[in-house]
Each structure stands twice: as structure tokens, then as C-alpha cells.
Amino acid sequence: MESFFIEPKNVKKNRAFVNGEEFHHLVRVLRKKVGELIYLFDGTGKIYTARITKITKDNAECEIIEENFMRGELNVEIAVGQALLKNPERFEFALEKLTEIGVRQIIPVLTERVIVSKNPKDISPNKIERWRKIILSACKQSNRAFIPELFEPVVFEEFISLEKYEKKIIFHESEVKSLNRVLLYDYLKNLKNVGSILLAIGPEGGFTDEEIEKAVESGFDVVSLGCRRLRSETSSIVSAGVISQFFISETKNL
Template sequence: MPVPRFHVDAELDSGREIVLPAAVSRHATRTLRLEEGDPIIVFDGRSDFEYDATIVASVVSRPDRPGRGGGVKAVLGAARAVASESPLQIELVQGLCKGERMDFVVQKATELGVCAIHPLLCERSVSRPDPGRAKRRIEHWQGVAIHAAQQSGRVRIPVIAELQVYEDWMAKGGSSGFFLHPEAKESPSEVDMTGFEGSDLDPEKSLRVIVGPEGGFSQREVERAQEAGYRGLRLGPRILRTETAGLVAIALLQARLGDLG
């Protein structure tokens, strides 16, 4: 069995003793059945390093107070640089989709190496959560991203931005990129990537991929993206679902400019 990896939002340093968060501790002891002396790997999600560690005490928070109290203690060993982050800084801008579809998008986009995910409310978005529920969804998606990073070997956690209205997000401007549309003229293999290819690739420059919701973009949203400088991109002769289209585009861009293939 592979050595389990855990994200710990704390300052990490070789030789330091840390306490895993309560939820992580419960998963480690109750699901994975880890015990004192077992090896684990921890990372903080902000650097390019992970740490070998050893469990030194297995103390889980009280079952009648879930999420409270202490947890598993571990001692950090050597730091190890991990080259799991793509040189291509891709941000997925996803028209909000319903329920588990959005979970799927966040999970797989994290596995594919995106650095940020921006959920947007579009004109044709079916799901329209109120502010309180939207905040809870953002927290949930951040958890999905953390679990996907743990599983996939990433050492950095994608940022899940706050839910915004499409027009408001466009008004802020930002990096260059593409919006997906079945009637666009260019495909990922045809599009001019000047400024992103080879030695011209700037690791600090992000490339945004904008995907519509279940009902697609309205004509006004297409025009707004073009006005903002985003270029249309098609993904072949078939119309892909919203939870599929962005992931396909990311994989194709990673294969051409990033670290896939």
C-alpha cells in the first residue's frame, strides 16, 4: 500500500512534532487504521516540498465532539522537493453546474494540474445558491481539491475563488486565455500559442479556460468574452457536457504546453 499523504495547513520543518487536524486524524486511524510507528507523508499546500513523517501517538478527538480537540501526532523527517506542478499556470473558469458535477470538475481539474478554479454564475446557470449556501459550497470544493491533491501527488492546492457573476468577473480583467464554444474557429491543435510555447513560456503568466454552464453561454456572454480579449476554442465535432469540456481542454493544453505526454 502506498504511504498515505495528508495536507496539513501548518508550518512544517524537519524534526518538528505536529498534530494532524481532527478530520485528518479520524481518517488516518479509523479508515486507514494507521498506528504508532506507521509512516505518512505531509505537505502544506503552499510550497514545492513534502515531508516524510512517522506517527508517534494515535489520539483521536472525542466521538461526541467531532471536529474538536486533538488528533494524531507525528514527527517530521526529511523534506523532499516534488516536481508535480505543471509549468503551465492554468486557471479554470467554470460556469456553475449542479451538485456532484461541480465536485467532479474540481476533483479532476486538480488532478490535471490547474492552479485556480473560478466558479461563475452565468445567464443560463441552473444552480443559483444563496450567499450562505454559496460560501459552504466554496469550502466544500476546497476540501475536494485538497483530497484530489493528496491522492494525485500534488504539493500545491488550487485556489477555489468565491462565486461571482459572469459579468462582474469579466469586468475585473485579468490574464489571457480561451472560452470554449462549439462554433469557434480554432481548435487546441490549431490555435496560435505565441507567448506560451517553449522558452517564451512565463511560469508567472496564467492561461484561463472559460467554460459555460449546462445551458452554454448566451450570445451576450460570448460577445463579452471576445471584448475582453479571450479567444474562442472548439473541441471537435461533438458538443461536450460542461463537466467534460473544460477537462478535455485542460488535458489538451497540458499535452501541448505543459507536462502531460
């Protein structure tokens, strides 16, 4: 079944109302009819199985048949700091896939080697709104109950100062021994009872040595994804995907 986003205020007891762009998509694009079953989600974790009971010119009224909370969400909170990329389509691809994987927060980061801009104020509100729509669309496609939080773009120094995460990882391909770099698989084997993880993914060309040093000073562990040089968006998807699967298997083994 297809999923549609509704504002929490549009859920009243056992009734829900789909309006705005979602109503247009439901009626004009997918041509849903009265009597059909759909999923509804409010972005905060609640997801409903509902039956369309009435369609007017402005909204679709639905009867809520079943309500679930945080269905399919990971037990660990994964946040990804993704450096902006020269090719906007690659950055948007990362947003889409990170949402599908189950990431809770996505933080656009401006690093030394980012070509797009060095100032967060240069990122237009229209572009950020487009990113939010991509994330929402990915939630609908993957039947997620929770919409990942998209942070405002930040500079690298502000990003590494975030403190609420229990573990912070920066991915780097350097062979410098002083960094005590470990493979992601070996790193995860030593994690126990972790509730939140922050990942740092660099732009084309990766992080500078100075940025790595600053991150380590701020509590980041340096981790490798292997000997191949991956594209930035690939690194995001692989790292978040491996970590999410690790914690899913850990939960099953409890």
C-alpha cells in the same frame, strides 16, 4: 503512501503534527500505526515524507524524513472559470478532476444560462465549504503539494474582467466565422513562453452569443474542442488536461 493535510504552523523543524479531521482519518479510518510512512502537505507547495513516531488521543507526531517543494506541479498557471451546473454532482466531479490535473485556481461562474442562480449571494457558505473539502480530498488522492484556490462565485461580467492572466480562452461550439475560432491543438502550437492561462467553460447550453462577444472584447480568444458537443464538465477536464500535457511536453523539449 497516503497523503494528509497539515497546517504550516504544525511543522516545527523536523517534526510535524497531524490533528483535527486529518488525525481522525489517519488513526480511526486508515488505522495507521507508529513506524508507518506517510506523505504530509501544507497546501502551499511543500510536501513531506514522514514517519509516525507517536499517536496520542489528539494528534499524531511525525518525524520528517524528506522535504520537497511543488513536486509534480505544472510550470504554467491554469485557472478555470467553470459555470455552475444544474446537477451539483457534475460540478463537483469537475472540481475533483481539475484538482487532479493540476489546475491552480477554480472560479465558479454564474452565466446567463446557469439554472442554479444568477446571484452569487444565493450560493450558501455550506456549499462552498463542501467544494473546498472535495478539492482537498482530490489533492490527497493525487498527492498534490498545492491546494487550488477556490474563488468565491462571480457573475460572468466580473469573471471576464480578470486581468492577471497572460492568455484567456473561452470555449465555444459556434460556427460563426467572425469569431475566428480555432481548434485547441492549433491554438497551443502558437503559444510561446506563457506563464498563465484562464479558461472559460459554459453551463448546459453553453454561452450566449452576447457573452461570447463580451468575452472577446475583454481579450478572450475563442477556441473549439472539436465537432462533438461535450458536457460542460467534460469540456473542463479535456481542455485543462490537454493544456497541462502540452506544457509538460514543451518543458521536456527545452
